[in-house]
Amino acid sequence: MERKNVGAYAARAIPAGTYNLIFEAEGFKKVEIRDVGLKVDERVQVNAVLDPGMPTQQITVSGEAFGQLKTETSSITEVVNVAQMRNLPLPGGGRGDDVLNVLMLVGGVSAGGNGTRVNAQQISINGSRTLNTEISVDGVSILSGTSGSITMMPARDAMREVKVLTSAYSAEYGRTSGGYVNAVVDSGTARYRGGLYEYLRNEAFNANNFFNNARGVERPRDRFNQFGGKIGGPLTIPKLYNGRDRSFFFFNYEGLRIANPGAPISTIPDERLRAGDFSGTRVTLRDPAAGSPFPGNRIPEARMDPAARKILSFLPLPNTPGTLDAANGRMLNNFVYPQSVSEYINSYTGRLDHNAQEGRSRTFLRMTYYDQSRPVAANMPGPLNNERGPEIQVGWQAAAGYTQTLSPTLLLELNGGFHKNDQIVDPPYPGFNVRDQMGIQRTVGDSVPTLNISGWRTLGLSTNTLRRQITNTFQYSGALSWSSRGHLVKMGAQFRRNHFNVLNPGGEWTGTYNFNGEITHLTSAANNPVNSFGDFLLGELATANYKLPQPLVGRRNYNLGLYIQDDWKITRRLTLNLGLRHEYESPMVVVNDIYTRIDDATGKMLAAGKNASRSLNIDASRFNLAPRAGFAFAWNEKTVIRAGAGLFYGQIFSNLGAGGSPGYTVTQAFPDRGVGIPQAFRLFEGVPLIAVQDLNDPFAAERAATPDNPLAAGTQFSQINPLSSVWQWNFGIQRRLPGMVVLDTSYVASRGLHLPLNPPANLPPLAMAEALALAGSGAVTQRARPFPWLASYNPRVHAGDSSYHSLQARATREFSSSLSFVTTYTWSKAMDDGSGFQAGPGGGDPGQFPTLFRYLDRAAGGFDRIHNLTASAIYESRWKWMRGWQFSPTMVARTGIPDTVAQTTLNALASQQRPNVLSSTSLYVPGRQESGAAIRYLMDPRDPAFPLAPSGPLAARIGGQNTLVLPASIGTLGRNTIRMPGEFNIDLAVTRRFKLRESLNLQLRGEAFNLLNKTNLQSPNMDLAVSADASGRPVFNAPNFGLITSARNARFMQLVLRLDF
Secondary structure: OEEEEOOEEEOOOOOOEEEEEEEOOOOEOEEEEEEEEEOOOOOOOOOOOOOEOOOOOEEEEEOOOOOOOOOOOOOEEEEEOHHHHHHOOOOOOOOHHHHHHHHHHOOOEEEOOOOOOOOHHHEEEOOOOOOOOEEEEOOEEOEOOOOOOEOOOOOHHHEEEEEEEEEOOOOOOOOOOOOEEEEEEOOOOOOOEEEEEEEEEOHHHOOOOHHHHHHOOOOOOOEEEEEEEEEEEEEEEOOOEEEEEEEEEEEEEEEEEEEEEEOOEEOOOOHHHHOOEOOOOOOOOEEOOOOEEOHHHEOOHHHOOHHHHHHHOOOOOOOOOOEEEOOOOEEEOOEEOOEEEEEEEEEEEEEEEEEEHHHOEEEEEEEEEEEEEEOOOOOOOOOOOOOOOOEEEEEEEEEEEEEEEEEOOEEEEEEEEEEEEEEEEOOOOOOOOHHHHHOOOEOOOOOOOEEEEOOOOOEEOOOOOOEEEEEEEEEEEEEEEEEEOOEEEEEEEEEEEEEEEEEOOOOHHHOEEEEOOOOOOOOOOOOOHHHHHHHHHHOEOOEEEEEEOOOOEEEEEEEEEEEEEEEEEOOOOEEEEEEEEEEEEOOOEEHHHOOEEEOOOOOOEEEEOOOEOOOOOOOOOOOEEEEEEEEEEEEEOOEEEEEEEEEEEOOHHHHHOOOOOEOOEEEEEEOOEOOOOOOOOEHHHEOOOOOOOOOOOOHHHHHHOEOOEOEOOOEEEOOOOOOOEEEEEEEEEEEEEOOOEEEEEEEEEEEEEEEEEOOOEOOOOHHHHHHHHHHOEHHHHHHOOOOOOEOOEEEEEEEEEEEEEEEEEEEEEOOOOOEEEEEEEEEEEEEEOOOOOOOOOOOOOOOOOOOOOHHHHOEEOOOOOOEEEEEEEEEEOOOHHHOOEEEEEEEEEEOOOEEOOEEOOOOOOOOOOOOEEOOOOOOEEEEEEEEOOEEEEEOOOOOOOOOEEOOEOEEEEEOOEEEEEEOEOOOOOOOOOEEOOOEEEEEEEEEEEEEEEOOEEEEEEEEEEOOOOOOOEOOOOOEEOEEEOOOOOEEEOOOOOOEEOOEOOOOEEEEEEEEEO
């Protein structure tokens, strides 16, 4: 305890918890203030008035009001407390990462994607890029170094508190330009305490999904069994050690066994089409050998590719009517595969705390081990399933800390930690004999190839189905805190060493075969689904490719942060928060130098340790100073005015994530040979095995590269200097209202600079777009590139920018034993020219011509939600006949995120082409129009009033020659112009507590998720395929466009049994 001045004292580095304070002085009555709550990394000012009197006289008051107002900090922070984590209904039971669902109750938090549960990869806080929220447990990051996503949090019952820092926080926190989530594991106390718990779920208590009902599909099997226990207390060993007042332990085990329901929808051909009978369709097939239509619109069996026939034997038949595709005369969404997939998780967490020197020294050690298997629902049975196999994840987390009070004004803190996470994914059918069972003669890899038939379900291997991602993160930090005359100065250093061992060849390592319909189309136009299937039956390929991946490589990188923070209490009412941080993010190197990239200036390959440095000549910025400043002014005892601003560096994923290594990874492509010209080999023959890979000489692939066989580079690092950065600022007023309610209203904003983008490079001249379309040849396009021997690639550059402005209001009542609640409303606008990986509903965020016309992509961010209202409450009934009952509802009401209408990319310079706008007619369909087993959300492209038209160039074969039927243009439809459906959801937990003994309590709880069983629709199909009709007129052939075929979970229920002591 430090005496600051007359009547003022400070206690530093006190663990979070609830405390009783006693104030005594000679000649005055003793004052005891009980139940003062101290949260994670928080300072609370407690004021006590001593009245004259005898010391034996005592005044006892409640300390619940202290700490409600943030009188000493300008940052915006929120704390998820034990009551919220353990009493609110959270989807998925008690899994540790369910804490992230509680983050949605925090102002400024948005999430992209369409999942029911919060995905850490898709969280955006106050306009930050996704994959930019740091999450640490006991000071140790638990993010994957290869993806920036969360690996595993300790179980919910192992957590004490979670603090979320969202804007202009202290210089102590860095390496993120978004939010910072700081979680603390529970610890033992002077009394033994613990509990056992069980969460159960069964499909008998669930409602069926809207689309299942529409298709006549029964509720899928849903079995959920979460079980565990915890115990903590003083560490004593009879006759050996008695640590009742100084050593404490805590242990938690949690197991999870799930049968996850799923019912993926697919569009597959019926029996007539598989037999070659296309007479029932509205599309005429051309015989490429004769140059005229097939007689009767039927492909003779003798003309069918033998591999295609064998492959179709693995494809199930349609099992649901589906939706009519009137333009082509076929059925859509005609196969549903209801199933449950089994998942398991085991998690063990232990913690030791030791106090010495009468509390002046404290040490802790925490260990967490976990293992899990997380499968994905297959979209069909058998080897043509296009989903990955189970993901096996095993990991360790270790954290240790030492705190020493050196003097009443000086405090030393030392911390260290280690995080190991191994992710393993194998294909669903490893070792599948493609040659014998599918009839493809030349094969690569040891599993099923990928078959892309335009307009139908992709068959075979999916991307990311073979992966090894091993993260080892070593973290060390030290800090010295000094207080004097109103100043609390903290200075320190943080060092993080990142090891990422990665094998991720993508989906081409077994070969990819593409059928786009141009071979059998009357005008050789691509993307008609009926023609595409005709091409497949004939085995006539438009394009193909395969990859020889590099072996598992070890990436290495480190981060150094230095900081100083001065919280200066100028007066009793005014506090200044001043800080400065320095960040250094090193370039990445690879063990054994198996690492290459393309030199953007020359188009030539740079290889580590050969013609370039180990970091491939990528320089890092060494002077990344991040100032932080703010103030908190207590206007009176009920009102605080706060403002803060700061600069933050980060973007975890783009600095440390994936990247290609041409020469070590070799992609052999067989590009389009011309309009309507098939490949020189058919499907049954397989891809010619001509790729050159020499791990000792990566330049061998470059020497072998030609315009007909260009070197593929994929996505690669080109720079990390300047480091991406975000300015954050806020201004707010906090007011304590009657009834223990606190209202916090703030303006919160951010401005992002030098944000990562992946624009395409090595593009042909814009003026050649129409000539290249007429040629229709991949080789001709390749020869028009600045570096003809090199395919188009995507360098990672720091060139993006963003802005975010919001009004945030939060009303809380936290300290009442009968009622607590949190209500948050955010009104915001996020703008950028690229929102980063995982932002949109599908996980991507494509621009149209980001290299040439980046300004055309500036629009609402992929995580922008204009309105976001959340509320939660915990009510403990005090009525005599309802004692022991607790009601805990949560509510979410929010607008949808935006997405982009995309068309077939026809321009060789486009990243993702967009259509042209013809009129101001709205694309949205009023009401909820059912279309078969789907919901029509956007207009049908066949509607005469459809306000969009294709952007070119598009060539078709008319009169025996290639003809330009649509000139080149830049699509005038903006990025992210369509809002996805919003969401309204209410969950409810009802709890009954029984007191069995003085310290033994039984709890029964029922939880209902989506209590009102509201159908919250997911995103519609947003893809417009462009083709030409029989006369050569450009048209949209997109029968699925605007249709929604899935929704978030229908109502499901969960039962909970807990025994606490």
